[in-house]
Amino acid sequence: MKFGKRLSILFVAAALLLFSAQGALAAKVIKMHHLNKNGAFDNPSGAAAVVFKNLVESGTNGSVQVQIFPSGQLGKDAEVVQQVKAGIIQLGVHSVGGVGSVYPMISVLDVPFAFPNHAVAYEVLDGPFGQKLGADITAKTGLKCLGFSDSGGFFQFTNSKRPIKTLEDMKGLKIRTMGLETHKKLVASLGGQPVSIAWSEVYTSLQTGVADGQMNPVPIVEFAKLYEVQKYLTISNHLFAPHVWLMNADFYGSLTDAERAVVESAAKTAIVVSRGIANAIEASDRGLPFLSEKMEVYTLPEAEKERFRAASLPVVKEYLEGAFGDEGKAMLASFLDAIKAASK
The missing domain is CATH 3.40.190.170 (Bacterial extracellular solute-binding protein, family 7)
Known part of the structure; x- marks a missing residue:
């Protein structure tokens, strides 16, 4: 093999080794x-x-x-x-x-x-x-x-059936939830029927009536265009x-x-x-002001919100304490204590 050709092969081999080192x-x-x-x-x-x-x-x-x-x-x-x-x-x-x-x-x-x-x-x-x-x-x-x-902020209720102005208005509404038992129990405690649906299927489920409503923050209602398939928005601030x-x-x-x-x-x-x-x-005009033009918006008065709280909070707390035992009780107590301290 000629020297020049051998040198060329060595150069290519060195280049390949360098490339491999760079890859590593x-x-x-x-x-x-x-x-x-x-x-x-x-x-x-x-x-x-x-x-x-x-x-x-x-x-x-x-x-x-x-x-x-x-x-x-x-x-x-x-x-x-x-x-x-x-x-x-x-x-x-x-x-x-x-x-x-x-x-x-x-x-x-x-x-x-x-x-x-x-x-x-x-x-x-x-x-x-x-x-x-x-x-x-x-x-x-x-x-x-x-x-x-x-x-996206606090969770609110939307639905396509009727305005939710009182606790009684929740009765019988099929509300989409995540797969969490706490979300299901919350909806059920308010008189609704929880329907667990993956996020990717929510719009179609609301459009076809598999669910009457759902709960999510205002920005999510807007950017997911849920206002196209939901008529009523209730500002409840019930979850974060x-x-x-x-x-x-x-x-x-x-x-x-x-x-x-x-x-x-x-x-x-x-x-x-x-x-x-x-x-x-x-x-902004992409949030509540915008949705107010597309949907009927109602904010729960504090007295009615207290009725929602009284119906749902004991049910969810009982579930948490039962599902997770002493460890869950301790974590829940730490959570509530932290909220109390931060609220001062």
Whole structure:
């Protein structure tokens, strides 16, 4: 073999080795799931996702990349939680319904009318109770909990049958819920008929009459266009159900200390963004003012809200205490104590 040709072969081999080495040092990739459309101003989870991606990629100088899979395109939320556990994807922003499939005690957050306002909800979820809950999620599931973002604010009722102005108006209404027993018991305690339906099927189910109504925050009613298939909106503020950020623990462990710091900081910032967007949308012409033009809107007076609370709260608390035993009672007590302290 001629020297020149041999040199050429050696050069190609060296180039291939260099390419392989570069491949081995390629960026770590976070495949990220969330339930809604991407967009910095479209919805809380979409805004949080794009902010998280930007902060992670810039903060790590590209050593960690984020690929976002929005609109639940990887599957139903409970299915995607299993993908995060298996390491198929690295990060999910999940509904409490999805989290409930692997950590049922997330239902402690479902005490009806527990939070008096957004500020208290955020303080409780960011404070010692939220840290305790996140640590327990990690201990029980092996998933790293990065925090709790805003799914869109307080839950309200919508339906296509009649205005809900009194407790009696709930009677017999088929209300879509997540798969959580607490949500089902809440609806049943108010006289409604709970119908468990995956989020991806909600619009069609409301359109075809499989369900008469549903409960979700105002921004979700707007961006999911539920006003097209629902006539009545009742402002009840009966639940605050955050999105839960869960990361595959092995992937989290594979990050350097510096990368972990960036990821955790980015998640915290994205969570704050989700809250700002949720409140801004609700107050804007894409929120309650907009829905008031499309639907008949009614706000429950405080006296009637108290009737709703009196009918539902004991039922949900009894279920939680029975379902989770002493551990559940302790977590529930911590939750209620945190709300009381934050409300002062």
